Amino acid sequence: MSGGALARVAVDDEGKDAVTAESFRAAVLAAGLLVPGEVDGVYGRSARYEAVADAVERWSFALGDDEGAEPLRFPPVLARAAFERTGYLASFPHLMGSVHSFDGDDAAHAALTEAAESGRAWATGLAPTELMLCSSACHALYPTCTGTLPPEGRRFRVTSWCFRHEPSTELTRMQAFRMTEHVYVGDPEGADASRRRWLERGFEALLALGLPARPEAANDPFFGRTGRFLARTQRDEELKVEIVVPVHDDRPPVAVASSNLHRDHFGVTFAITSADGEPAHSTCFGFGVDRLVLALLRHHGLDAADWPTAVRDRLWP
Amino acid sequence: MSGGALARVAVDDEGKDAVTAESFRAAVLAAGLLVPGEVDGVYGRSARYEAVADAVERWSFALGDDEGAEPLRFPPVLARAAFERTGYLASFPHLMGSVHSFDGDDAAHAALTEAAESGRAWATGLAPTELMLCSSACHALYPTCTGTLPPEGRRFRVTSWCFRHEPSTELTRMQAFRMTEHVYVGDPEGADASRRRWLERGFEALLALGLPARPEAANDPFFGRTGRFLARTQRDEELKVEIVVPVHDDRPPVAVASSNLHRDHFGVTFAITSADGEPAHSTCFGFGVDRLVLALLRHHGLDAADWPTAVRDRLWP
Numbered sequence: 001m002s003g004g005a006l007a008r009v010a011v012d013d014e015g016k017d018a019v020t021a022e023s024f025r026a027a028v029l030a031a032g033l034l035v036p037g038e039v040d041g042v043y044g045r046s047a048r049y050e051a052v053a054d055a056v057e058r059w060s061f062a063l064g065d066d067e068g069a070e071p072l073r074f075p076p077v078l079a080r081a082a083f084e085r086t087g088y089l090a091s092f093p094h095l096m097g098s099v100h101s102f103d104g105d106d107a108a109h110a111a112l113t114e115a116a117e118s119g120r121a122w123a124t125g126l127a128p129t130e131l132m133l134c135s136s137a138c139h140a141l142y143p144t145c146t147g148t149l150p151p152e153g154r155r156f157r158v159t160s161w162c163f164r165h166e167p168s169t170e171l172t173r174m175q176a177f178r179m180t181e182h183v184y185v186g187d188p189e190g191a192d193a194s195r196r197r198w199l200e201r202g203f204e205a206l207l208a209l210g211l212p213a214r215p216e217a218a219n220d221p222f223f224g225r226t227g228r229f230l231a232r233t234q235r236d237e238e239l240k241v242e243i244v245v246p247v248h249d250d251r252p253p254v255a256v257a258s259s260n261l262h263r264d265h266f267g268v269t270f271a272i273t274s275a276d277g278e279p280a281h282s283t284c285f286g287f288g289v290d291r292l293v294l295a296l297l298r299h300h301g302l303d304a305a306d307w308p309t310a311v312r313d314r315l316w317p
Numbered sequence: 318m319s320g321g322a323l324a325r326v327a328v329d330d331e332g333k334d335a336v337t338a339e340s341f342r343a344a345v346l347a348a349g350l351l352v353p354g355e356v357d358g359v360y361g362r363s364a365r366y367e368a369v370a371d372a373v374e375r376w377s378f379a380l381g382d383d384e385g386a387e388p389l390r391f392p393p394v395l396a397r398a399a400f401e402r403t404g405y406l407a408s409f410p411h412l413m414g415s416v417h418s419f420d421g422d423d424a425a426h427a428a429l430t431e432a433a434e435s436g437r438a439w440a441t442g443l444a445p446t447e448l449m450l451c452s453s454a455c456h457a458l459y460p461t462c463t464g465t466l467p468p469e470g471r472r473f474r475v476t477s478w479c480f481r482h483e484p485s486t487e488l489t490r491m492q493a494f495r496m497t498e499h500v501y502v503g504d505p506e507g508a509d510a511s512r513r514r515w516l517e518r519g520f521e522a523l524l525a526l527g528l529p530a531r532p533e534a535a536n537d538p539f540f541g542r543t544g545r546f547l548a549r550t551q552r553d554e555e556l557k558v559e560i561v562v563p564v565h566d567d568r569p570p571v572a573v574a575s576s577n578l579h580r581d582h583f584g585v586t587f588a589i590t591s592a593d594g595e596p597a598h599s600t601c602f603g604f605g606v607d608r609l610v611l612a613l614l615r616h617h618g619l620d621a622a623d624w625p626t627a628v629r630d631r632l633w634p
Contacts, residue, residue, distance in 0.1 A: 035389065035461055038447075039397075039398075042392055042395075042396065043392070044390070044391050044392075044458075045390040045391070047388040050388075050390050072352065072362065072364075073362040075359055075361075075362075075492075076393035076394075076478050076480075077359055077393075077414075077480065077493045078359075079354050079359065080356075081355050081356075082355060089429065089430060090430050093421075093426055093429060093430075094418065094419055096419060097416045098416070098418065098443050099417075099480075100414070100415045100417050100445075101413055101415065102410035102411055103411065104410075106541045106543075109410055109541055112406065112410060113410075116406055122406070123415045123417070124445060126415050126445075127441075128417075128440035128441060128443075129482055131414070131482075131492070133416060140354065140361060141361075143354060144352055144361065161392060161478060163393075163394065163416075165416075165448075224422075226423075
């Protein structure tokens with residue numbers, strides 16, 4: 001299927017060819033929107049793709065303009081000490097990216113390059129650095145909140161490149177992707193109110209982009225046997241709600257936004273205290289920037305110039 | 318020294334207090350432009366900092382508008398297979414970031430979390446993934462150029478978050494930073510012409526931003542004993558020229574741009590052939606986006622609203 005054919009299908013696909021994960025990938029790559037590399041889930045981005053990604057990022061930040069939330073961009077790496085306190089290691093070890101480097105001498109270096117030149121494994125002996133790849137945009141935030149919060153709590157908007165080690169040819173499952181999040185840290189009532197407000201606001205904003213979005217109770221992809229128990233608990237206690245959009249006709253819909261109630265998890269581990277002296281509660285509402293770009297391309301066509309005016313007006317106000 | 322005091326010093330610092338690496342850092346952090354974390358050289362970015370960084374990135378890309386170069390943004394991770402061919406492992410092993418993850422079972426996971434909870438080293442046994450942190454924005458580009466080039470060669474503008482493992486409290490020496498590059502791949506004459514043009518263009522553009530820039534023959538920070546020889550050769554053959562700007566009065570000036578002539582290094586290793594059938598030559602001219610932001614803050618003051626109109630007009634045309 002050519003990019004042109006898909007562009008038409010994507011604009012109005014009722015009764016037309018199915019858009020599968022494979023055909024969507026082929027069309028997006030053929031249109032030059034993304035440039036594949038040697039590893040699945042890692043793509044170069046064209047100017048046309050980036051114009052939409054930048055707009056989505058600005059749009060998702062601007063949704064919180066009335067809250068006066070502090071905006072912050074974090075780099076793609078995160079302090080290992082912070083990562084260790086997030087609980088990620090227990091829950092998602094298979095998705096993490098740990099940054100290792102070389103700290104040896106000339107002789108060790110000679111052995112390293114000799115191994116690499118012989119095609120042998122050369123990286124196993126590298127030393128872990130003090131850094132991890134960023135697991136979630138808000139993980140870099142909590143260490144900066146340690147201490148006592150004001151009575152109204154604190155609100156942030158954060159953005160970062162994030163990493164998940166899950167090589168896949170599905171475009172919507174990238175290993176390196178951008179995420180924006182609206183975060184509240186404060187007391188339990190404030191966290192609950194923020195969560196409800198953002199679920200409603202995020203859902204309506206996604207509908208206004210012309211996306212067939214719907215909320216869905218969800219759970220994180222916890223690792224292993226214990227993980228199955230954690231996933232069930234998370235669902236039973238309704239701690240995670242995703243907003244999903246169908247992208248591939250042959251796959252389940254894709255989460256483009258996610259609401260998480262952390263209770264006092266980050267408050268306890270990062271020593272953040274609400275004004276009443278209790279461990280702070282927190283909640284975040286995140287948008288997957290790259291997934292949103294792909295959902296928009298799927299539903300409105302591969303050329304953003306042809307998108308409905310109502311959608312363009314929201315993304316480029 | 319307060320941010321206000323430095324802002325004044327930075328606007329007109331003749332005969333005033335010296336701006337040291339330490340006082341500059343203190344002022345930038347006190348002004349809330351960057352948010353320090355638990356690891357030196359890794360900072361959260363405020364909206365005010367990002368407004369300048371975005372402008373610098375756009376400005377550096379727009380300098381190549383007349384060339385019609387293909388624009389691409391790469392993610393912060395790079396295929397290990399591509400990294401292995403760049404020569405980085407031989408030259409800069411101490412600066413690399415190798416991405417490792419967990420690929421074990423439930424029992425291995427229990428041992429991993431037990432080690433972490435006991436405060437023992439837990440990351441040494443992780444498995445290297447197929448990814449590295451991006452060593453240079455152009456490194457992700459060359460694998461996409463494999464094959465035969467058109468007679469005029471190819472031109473690109475690329476941008477990426479890059480990583481260098483060199484923890485430092487100097488703000489101008491970040492571990493995670495953004496880089497934009499103008500790249501030519503083609504024949505030796507084209508590479509030489511592109512290199513000369515970009516050195517002149519980049520130098521003049523930096524002067525026009527009101528920065529006391531000057532070009533300087535340079536060498537890369539090659540590792541070890543062999544590295545000292547490589548550095549001397551690089552200087553003798555004039556393969557690297559940096560454009561430097563003084564930022565800290567107590568430190569050498571900082572490279573904010575760098576011109577590199579690779580000869581046929583990437584052509585050979587990535588099987589890129591020029592139209593005449595020879596291994597392609599390449600050259601890149603890179604801007605350090607974060608270093609440029611810091612140089613602008615140092616020379617024009619911490620509040621971009623107060624910068625000279627001529628500078629603002631170039632950054633926000």
